[in-house]
Amino acid sequence: MGKLNQQWIYAWLLLLPAMVILLGFTYLPAIETFIDSFFSTARGRRPSVFVGWENYERLISDDVFKRVLWNNAIYALVTIPASIGLALAMALFVHSPRRGVGLLRMAYFTPTVLPLIAVANIWIFFYLPTIGLIDQIRALFGFSAQNWIGQPDTVLYTMIAVAVWKEAGFFMIFYLAALQAIPQPLREAAAIEGASRWTFFKRVTLPLIMPTTLFVSVNAVINAFRLVDHIFVMTQGGPNNASNLLLYYIYDVAFAFWDTAYASTLTVVMLIILSVLAIGQFFFLDKKVHYK
């Protein structure tokens, strides 16, 4: 280890391998994405040339892009609060010892370990018109059959349900860890004071788990843009782009139409949205986070 003034050499040697990979596959690609968005896609003998804001002008007049952005906004606005809320409820359900806690925890958590691409096949069955599970249950109450995945006005919500189902159990683990860390004397004091379960939750639990909420919400925001696997199997973005999301559209433009320049432009939009949300979240929630 040696003297203090030599530490930086060791530090950089230790950091080097990780930084090379981070640089090569995260930082540099992010920067190159910005650069590529100002060039055209090379096709055949036509090389890539500087086109200024052309790709961005196309973006503004692209109706599919507008639809995709709107869809993703709804997707994020529903999945983020729903998965966080359900995760917290799940954590509260399995936190205190009761009969069948192990079973409950297993039920909540299993979707996390199942591949989204695989469970998408099962969800297709649930949503099938008439013979699907949802319609079979609805039929018991006299409701008519619906083509949940085939209709533009319901398809996005079927995707949302799958995403919430998939991620809530994962977030539960973090809340569970946070709940276990709440000091026992606080509970005893509250019990002596005669505080109700709700009061304790609002006054003690909620403020104490705020750092977890920050961490979980950052993850939920990323997932709102990243979780698109089920779209590949269930809808391919259809019908008529009604379930198309930003990352799926990027994939489509880049690897079905091989228009990499426009795909880079779309990625820039994604990067900007994520950074704005990250900064916003940090400032909004940071004020409410009570660190030690």
Add this chain to the structure above:
Amino acid sequence: MSTLAAKHTKSFDDYLFSFGAWALAIMWALPLLYAIWTAFHPAAYETRFELFAPLTLENFYKAWMQAPFARYYLNTIMLVTSILVVQLILGTLAAFAFARLEFKGKNFVFTLVLLQLMVMPDILIVENYQTMRKLGLIDTILAIGLPYMASGFCIFLLRQTFMTIPTELDEAARMEGASIFVLLKRVYVPLAKPTYLAFGLVSVSAHWNNFVWPLIITNSVETRPLTVGLSIFATTDSGTEWSIINAATLITSGPLLIGFILFQRQFVQSFMRAGIK
């Protein structure tokens, strides 16, 4: 009188609590239960739920025969282990530097590392594909794993854990003239075991289940992981029966599921001890 009333409301509260817990659990378990039902029964019972329907393993046999799942398994296992091993080694080295060494620009570099929690390789598919083409790595297992081999999340978790280790412990080792690697091996790694376990499980399940990037970067049986293999199996043959598709679904997720059920308790506990909160 008042205690009686309190007791009464509490039991109603508890009843509501249990009802919510179990209703949610049933909703969450239903897709898997349904997959298990169809996979173990003949196709005729796909939508008929009779208690004494005949059981069969035929769907598994058919699925296994119709696609090279054995090869896909091998690919996924090679992928997942290579990613995890490199992530843990690089993560340990970097985390030690952040936790215990002083150097200029430490905060800036650490912020950069945290940035990867938000800007993930998952999103940078267009550029990373071009990088892999330049490196001549298209359609290799290495190309699927390489972008993920330095994990910002891993570095962050290990740094948090290393910082809680008392400095007296490593000072004693340093007095004896131990090198950084000996110090890591004798003090830091053993004490951070729960964190390694927790991160390991998250990493394995994330990369076992990853789909979009492997789909883009692979195009042959020799490199495709299970998820991509399954998606091809389930879509190219639109005539395939549900029961066979669901059997294939269980084949791809089985080991992870069984592993989780066996280690459920350790998994949750290691998360709590890892101090992820």
